[in-house]
């Protein structure tokens with residue numbers, strides 16, 4: 291468990307994000323330590339995706355700071371954040387549907403110059419996601435939803451991230467596929483990649499994650515270990531489909 | 535039969551130029567959803583900057599071989615056009631990304647006027663004779679069919695450039711990044727792509743092709759003028775829409791088809807209209823085609839819908 295003195299891998303302080311006049315994120319504090327898997331849960335429209343996009347750099351901040359390994363990210367555009375090791379698997383997967391599966395994977399390795407390392411990582415991704423290898427030369431738009439999600443994760447891994455941001459990887463997928471995806475996420479984590487996971491499927495997310503945050507209309511309303519949150523009656527009532 | 539063959543040959547020559555220019559329209563549209571109406575002016579700047587270079591060189595070193603003069607003209611025209619395109623993206627279009635569609639469209643028309651006016655100030659209002667450094671004396675490969683060395687060069691150079699561009703876009707890391715950016719700017723940025731750089735590069739590549747097209751166009755007709763970009767620009771735009779805007783193969787196909795229709799049509803327009811119109815009305819074909827495509831097949835021959843985005 292992280293102690294107070296450590297520098298966090300990722301630290302959000304009073305982060306605010308707005309879409310024009312609409313304030314979507316209204317002051318979020320959040321921390322993630324190296325090697326941790328932390329989840330962020332909350333109802334539709336709570337601001338989870340907005341928060342992840344702000345971390346990845348595709349949305350500007352209206353206030354607050356985001357620090358990564360102690361460095362303020364404010365002036366860093368998204369493409370440079372990836373070079374620091376922050377990769378986002380976006381909501382809806384963000385597959386390049388007109389590119390082939392292989393080209394999608396190569397886009398994941400776009401910033402890398404070490405061809406040998408990329409080849410080795412590709413091989414690891416194929417081991418983890420055998421379905422992807424079979425479809426290498428297919429146009430990615432023809433993949434099923436589950437395959438696209440696998441591809442999106444594999445593609446993000448090819449940048450060798452240190453921090454992986456996952457936005458609802460289970461969205462719209464059958465339970466069996468969700469299970470497989472969580473197996474993959476688990477093995478990524480075992481390789482030492484830190485993970486910030488956004489999920490609607492709170493039960494699953496809290497079971498996997500060490501710690502969790504609950505977000506409601508742009509603010510963090512609860513934080514704790516996965517177990518604490520799973521046992522919290524308010525969380526159970528709101529996100530785990532139980533009434534007390 | 536010889537007449538038809540001759541017209542097809544003429545059509546291929548003009549069509550190659552349209553195709554080169556159409557590629558610039560379609561690449562920019564593919565990546566930004568913007569119709570860069572100023573693209574035709576880039577062709578004009580290519581021709582006139584080459585003209586200035588060649589004239590100056592002829593003054594100081596008249597003994598230089600013609601091909602070297604032409605090469606020098608291109609060597610100046612290409613970077614000049616690339617710079618112009620780079621600046622127009624950087625100064626005008628970049629700040630309009632995400633603005634309502636009409637704004638960049640009107641801006642493009644404004645940029646087009648601006649470039650024409652600047653060219654008029656720099657090069658004057660007059661028609662200039664463009665030195666025909668590659669021979670325009672026709673040879674007869676087949677009895678009754680004529681083609682000049684400059685026309686052969688146009689077809690060959692265009693084909694090579696198109697091949698190079700298609701290879702770049704489909705086979706290289708850079709091309710992959712261009713295609714990824716065209717599909718989704720945000721996700722491309724998440725892959726580490728500097729989207730602004732890729733967009734600038736798209737403009738600059740299109741401009742390089744337009745520069746070459748401008749020099750070839752002027753070499754073929756022996757004339758250059760500050761307003762010479764307008765018509766081929768409009769034709770190339772038509773070609774891009776005809777092929778399916780946003781689609782590289784479509785732009786090339788559209789260019790060639792339009793060139794052929796114009797050339798063959800020009801040969802028969804008098805017969806069709808019982809002498810009412812003659813071949814100087816051949817420009818009509820481009821606009822009839824543009825109208826017909828937009829009404830009956832807005833996706834063009836190979837591409838996506840244009841009306842949704844333009």
Ligand SMILES: Nc1ncnc2c1ncn2[C@@H]1O[C@H](COP(=O)(O)OP(=O)(O)OP(=O)(O)O)[C@@H](O)[C@H]1O
Pocket residue numbers: 309312313314332333334335336337338339340341381490
């Ligand atoms: N592009 C946008 N323009 C305007 N408002 C937006 C935009 N994207 C999101 N919002 C608003 O911002 C708020 C937060 O949205 P966000 O997508 O971050 O929520 P979320 O927690 O990810 O929800 P979900 O679980 O549905 O994915 C919502 O009220 C949403 O309507």
Ligand SMILES: [Mg+2]
Pocket residue numbers: 338339340381458
């Ligand atoms: Mg979301």
